[in-house]
Amino acid sequence: MDTAMDIKLTVNGEPVAEHVDARTTLVDFLREGLGLTGSHVGCEHGVCGACTVRVDGEIVRGCLMLAVQCDGATVETIEGLSDSGEVADLQAAFEQRNALQCGYCTPGMIAAAQDLLVQAKKNKTVPTRDAIREHLSGNYCRCTGYHAIVDAVEAVAQARAGGK
Numbered sequence: 001m002d003t004a005m006d007i008k009l010t011v012n013g014e015p016v017a018e019h020v021d022a023r024t025t026l027v028d029f030l031r032e033g034l035g036l037t038g039s040h041v042g043c044e045h046g047v048c049g050a051c052t053v054r055v056d057g058e059i060v061r062g063c064l065m066l067a068v069q070c071d072g073a074t075v076e077t078i079e080g081l082s083d084s085g086e087v088a089d090l091q092a093a094f095e096q097r098n099a100l101q102c103g104y105c106t107p108g109m110i111a112a113a114q115d116l117l118v119q120a121k122k123n124k125t126v127p128t129r130d131a132i133r134e135h136l137s138g139n140y141c142r143c144t145g146y147h148a149i150v151d152a153v154e155a156v157a158q159a160r161a162g163g164k
């Protein structure tokens with residue numbers, strides 16, 4: 001039985017129209033259908049956060065969402081966040097503070113960190129180290145021990161708030 005469906009969505013600002021199997025996950029669609037391989041696949045069970053992307057302004061696990069559920073949605077991947085310059089300061093801070101080693105977790109980690117910083121800006125708050133750790137607790141890193149990641153996100157949070 002053909003379970004494929006036509007979907008239309010916006011990905012990183014570009015209109016996309018595709019015919020996709022109803023069982024295709026969002027992250028597989030992005031990687032294999034659109035060649036956007038910045039979103040990584042780790043656990044495929046919603047645990048590791050490597051597949052984190054933004055859908056209609058909210059971060060989601062790309063492995064837990066089906067591509068067909070994104071019909072009509074606006075999807076942003078690390079490629080889009082990077083190209084727009086939205087996360088340039090986070091990317092620089094990660095590099096400067098050695099907050100990445102293999103880099104497998106990094107796109108999802110930066111997408112999740114950006115989500116926290118966007119929320120903080122809306123609420124006019126600066127996240128504490130504990131809040132950063134809590135927010136990133138669903139994004140696993142097997143290399144860094146997390147300390148440098150928290151350092152990097154904290155530095156950007158303070159810089160964006162006009163601090164040091």
Ligand code: FES
Pocket residue numbers: 040041042043044045046047048049050051052061062063064
């Ligand atoms: S691959 Fe999606 S959460 Fe691990």
Ligand code: FES
Pocket residue numbers: 099100101102103104105106140141142143144
């Ligand atoms: S840098 Fe390797 S998993 Fe995070």
